[in-house]
Amino acid sequence: MRRDVFQAIADPTRRAIIALIALQAMTPNSIAEHFDTTRQAVSKHLRILTECELVKQEHKGREIYYTLELERMKEIDKWLEQFREIWETRFSQLDTLLQTIQNQQT
Amino acid sequence: MRRDVFQAIADPTRRAIIALIALQAMTPNSIAEHFDTTRQAVSKHLRILTECELVKQEHKGREIYYTLELERMKEIDKWLEQFREIWETRFSQLDTLLQTIQNQQT
DNA sequence: CATATTTGCAACCAGTTAGTTTCACAAACA
DNA sequence: TGTTTGTGAAACTAACTGGTTGCAAATATG
Numbered sequence: 001m002r003r004d005v006f007q008a009i010a011d012p013t014r015r016a017i018i019a020l021i022a023l024q025a026m027t028p029n030s031i032a033e034h035f036d037t038t039r040q041a042v043s044k045h046l047r048i049l050t051e052c053e054l055v056k057q058e059h060k061g062r063e064i065y066y067t068l069e070l071e072r073m074k075e076i077d078k079w080l081e082q083f084r085e086i087w088e089t090r091f092s093q094l095d096t097l098l099q100t101i102q103n104q105q106t
Numbered sequence: 107m108r109r110d111v112f113q114a115i116a117d118p119t120r121r122a123i124i125a126l127i128a129l130q131a132m133t134p135n136s137i138a139e140h141f142d143t144t145r146q147a148v149s150k151h152l153r154i155l156t157e158c159e160l161v162k163q164e165h166k167g168r169e170i171y172y173t174l175e176l177e178r179m180k181e182i183d184k185w186l187e188q189f190r191e192i193w194e195t196r197f198s199q200l201d202t203l204l205q206t207i208q209n210q211q212t
Numbered sequence: 213c214a215t216a217t218t219t220g221c222a223a224c225c226a227g228t229t230a231g232t233t234t235c236a237c238a239a240a241c242a
Numbered sequence: 243t244g245t246t247t248g249t250g251a252a253a254c255t256a257a258c259t260g261g262t263t264g265c266a267a268a269t270a271t272g
Contacts, residue, residue: 004118006112006115006116006118006121007116009112009116010112010113010115010116011259011260012110012112013260015112015185019188022188022189022192027218027219028218028219028220029217029218029219037260037261037262038261038262038263039218039219040219040220040221040261040262040263040264041260041261041262043219043220043221044220044221044260044261045260046220047220047221061218061269061270062217062218062219062268062269062270063217063218063219063269064218064219064220068189070189070192070193073186073189073193074193076182076186077186077190079121080179080182080183080186082125082128083128083174083176083179084183086128086129086176087176087179087180117229117230119230133248133249134248134249134250135247135248135249143230143231143232144231144232144233145248145249146231146232146233146234146249146250146251147230147231147232149249149250149251150229150230150231150250150251151230152250153250153251167239167240167248168238168239168240168247168248168249169239169247169248169249170248170249170250213272214271214272215270215271215272216269216270216271216272217268217269217270217271218267218268218269218270219266219267219268219269220265220266220267220268221264221265221266221267222263222264222265222266223262223263223264223265224261224262224263224264225260225261225262226259226260226261226262227258227259227260227261228257228258228259228260229256229257229258229259230255230256230257230258231254231255231256231257232253232254232255232256233252233253233254233255234251234252234253234254235250235251235252235253236249236250236251236252237248237249237250237251238247238248238249238250239246239247239248239249240245240246240247240248241244241245241246241247242243242244242245242246
């Protein structure tokens with residue numbers, strides 16, 4: 001079962017969940033109220049997010065609060081880094097042709 | 107058919123293709139040489155990447171060179187922005203508790 | 213204790229995905 | 243012209259996905 005951060009954020013509902021709990025920890029029920037799906041569907045998404053450690057549980061009585069693991073989000077940022085370098089370089093060179101970049105192997 | 111940037115980068119092969127052509131424009135055949143799959147499988151990935159405009163074609167005789175559309179990559183960066191703000195804030199406050207952040211509604 | 217609440221999990225289903233094999237088309241070339 | 247080369251697309255398959263319904267476990271409440 002392939003389960004990485006990129007696969008986790010592929011689903012728009014999961015991205016919405018991530019954005020929701022980024023601001024404050026929430027329980028599955030309160031999260032589900034924000035969507036048109038059933039609580040169980042949200043629960044499934046939360047399980048996927050938990051499996052790839054994008055989300056952390058905090059048990060509080062019979063309620064479970066989910067919080068975002070920002071460290072995992074940084075992984076996406078880290079992956080983007082290589083392209084950010086390219087587009088910044090290209091911007092500073094006013095779109096100097098790709099070929100010159102690859103030949104120089106910066 | 108859901109086809110956005112996030113779904114496009116969910117597949118590891120596609121992420122590898124993106125990283126490949128980020129440095130230099132490549133033809134489907136030369137791209138396929140870097141992977142264990144068939145040329146047709148790569149062609150399918152390229153089609154998906156083209157559909158969500160992450161990739162651009164440049165016809166040159168009977169060869170087709172694929173180049174990365176950096177602008178689309180910035181969409182991911184833009185989505186990450188909201189979380190970057192959070193983790194930078196949290197870092198500067200030396201992990202001040204989430205609750206204070208949400209209560210202040212910064 | 214009995215009951216309601218909050219949650220996770222298994223079973224099932226329709227739609228999608230990523231891969232393969234096969235084929236068709238256009239460009240280069242003898 | 244006929245052949246080789248580079249490519250996309252259709253047909254098919256196995257696996258995965260996201261959703262539903264139903265049920266079980268654990269915590270709270272009377």
